[in-house]
Amino acid sequence: MKEIDSIIFDLGGVLVDWKPEYVFLDVFEGNEEKTKWFLNNICTLDWNEQQDAGRTIDEANKTLIAQFPEFEHEIKQYYGRWLEMLGGAIEGTVKILDSLVKKDCYKLVALTNWSAETFPKALEMFEFLHWFEGIVVSGEEKTRKPFEKIYNITLERFNIKAEKAIFIDDNLRNIEAANKLGINSIHFESPEKLLQQLKIYNIHL
Structure with missing residues (x-):
């Protein structure tokens, strides 16, 4: 790996x-x-x-x-x-993101299926959304997960190599699409489980 x-x-x-x-x-x-x-x-x-x-x-x-x-x-x-x-932030995952930001070892980006009209409201509500290097918003791109195009947009825009990236999503359909492109993936179920799954990739927080 x-x-x-x-x-x-x-x-x-x-x-x-x-x-x-x-x-x-x-x-x-x-x-x-x-x-x-x-x-x-x-x-x-x-x-x-x-x-x-x-x-x-x-x-x-x-x-x-x-x-x-x-x-x-x-x-x-x-x-x-x-x-x-x-309903608010999922605090356990926000803490994981915060730890990753502080480690300063990884390029951190987001890929979301979200309406272009409502996403600006989320940006106002959640400070942690500003911690990413960038966010690919499906509504702005006029395509969405699990279509291949939006994954390629993300990889190309941020100069990411699929085999050196991890994609974290709670939807198995989106995970399977990423896997087909050679992107390592974690099916999100809980912050606690995510911490354990990151260790498989030698990411210890």
């Missing part, structure tokens, strides 16, 4: 706690069944990922409301109350 010199972090689910349920449990007055149904059938992850890939929020709302006019009010809550979907 070649020595690692670059670490690429996903953001949502790794460093930032993001769950639409935080909003829609309130919208549906604590009814978990209704919340689950709505997020599985109306404001789905597939729908959200189209905004991550560059579609505007205005277009997203118009398209979905045209399909489900009876849910217009609820659909508008998705981005109308978007900030409430952010």
Whole structure:
């Protein structure tokens, strides 16, 4: 194994706690069944990922409301109350990132599926997002994980060699795509487990 010199972090689910349920449990007055149904059938992850890939929020709302006019009010809550979907920082991972910054041995970048319209709000909220050398935001690039193009953008923009990089993501689909490009990957499950997995690459914090 070649020595690692670059670490690429996903953001949502790794460093930032993001769950639409935080909003829609309130919208549906604590009814978990209704919340689950709505997020599985109306404001789905597939729908959200189209905004991550560059579609505007205005277009997203118009398209979905045209399909489900009876849910217009609820659909508008998705981005109308978007900030409430952010549960805060995942502190254990932020501590790991802080330790990596202080070691000053690695190129630290982020690769995130995130709407270009909402990401600036996250930059205002989370100071640690400014610790990276740079962040590749899918909505700005008009493509997203797990498509090969966005990984190549990240590698080329920051002069990273796949075999000398680690990619950390909570979505196995994204991990598998990175592996196909020769990028070492860690499937994120918890900060505690991440610490142990980094040791496999001789990264001790």
